């Protein structure tokens with residue numbers, strides 16, 4: 617055998633092994649999973665092993681789509697993928713993404729996969745521009761070359777920076793104040809130009825603060841490290857963390873703490889189904905805020921967790937974090953108008969109850985919460 621031939625042989629073997637490993641677990645019965653006989657549309661959900669992506673996969677399955685999850689598990693959990701095939705891969709792998717689209721007859725893509733910590737983005741902007749911009753552009757290239765025409769994108773209220781008015785409408789100028797927001801803003805602009813040049817139809821969804829857990833208790837929020845307020849307050853209530861930090865108590869708000877618009881993750885999930893239907897039914901590309909239009913201060917969230925859990929929440933006051941605006945509340949009328957979206961679970965009590973129920977049900981700390989509160993939450997005692 618010549619050197620070249622043996623090299624080729626090794627490469628073929630390498631590719632075969634690589635493919636076998638990466639497709640492991642999904643080779644089984646692609647055709648039955650896809651259930652083409654039932655004429656289900658297949659939607660690729662990048663980042664579908666993560667918090668919002670996994671809830672969205674459930675919402676798509678319920679709406680008679682086949683959700684195919686692609687996630688590299690850098691932050692997600694394979695156990696959160698329950699409603700369709702799972703492919704472990706990086707969105708930046710052009711060749712592999714094209715193959716996934718072909719193999720699973722993907723009709724549309726919902727793109728969650730990203731790094732999403734504001735503070736980390738200030739320290740490591742390279743990581744954010746690499747993953748959220750560069751990898752997303754590679755993904756978009758593969759999708760366009762594979763003939764995908766519909767794309768729903770997870771954007772963020774972080775693209776607005778320090779807003780000029782409240783509540784924030786979609787046409788508010790976007791001047792992000794951190795690399796995370798900048799990376800999302802860049803992809804928003806790319807989508808606009810890709811629509812002009814290639815006819816890609818896109819829905820950009822700018823979430824405010826996602827919170828809560830699946831009301832049926834099948835999914836929840838499990839980040840490491842956790843940076844979101846509701847799970848952090850719950851951890852302090854359950855004694856998993858000694859206290860929760862309150863960043864800034866001198867804001868120009870009624871109780872001095874920052875105000876955010878908390879939107880239940882299942883309501884967010886439903887908005888993605890509606891957004892994709894909007895595009896597939898011939899609707900125009902659009903950018904929409906997903907929030908409730910109501911804000912809650914940090915102290916209000918702490919009080920709600922304390923009340924719903926029946927436990928004192930230890931809290932420690934700390935200084936403001938740079939780049940944290942005092943108030944971020946959505947003007948959410950456009951999403952209601954364009955999509956007919958009506959949040960069902962986004963009142964603070966339901967957000968806290970669902971998050972608490974999920975956390976308590978999977979924690980050995982269950983005995984830390986009063987049995988009356990557990991019964992109220994519908995959690996079975998161990």
Ligand SMILES: NC(=O)c1ccc[n+]([C@@H]2O[C@H](COP(=O)([O-])OP(=O)(O)OC[C@H]3O[C@@H](n4cnc5c(N)ncnc54)[C@H](O)[C@@H]3O)[C@@H](O)[C@H]2O)c1
Nearest residue numbers: 663666667668687688690691692706707729730732770826
């Ligand atoms: N959680 C919020 O409040 C919030 C608010 C605004 C916007 N968003 C956006 O929503 C999306 C989902 O957020 P989340 O809270 O569910 O985050 P998450 O970290 O739980 O989920 C992101 C998922 O993407 C995966 N991923 C990351 N990089 C990848 C890559 N290169 N290839 C394949 N998979 C990759 C991770 O493993 C993870 O499962 C993100 O784009 C985020 O920026 C979230």
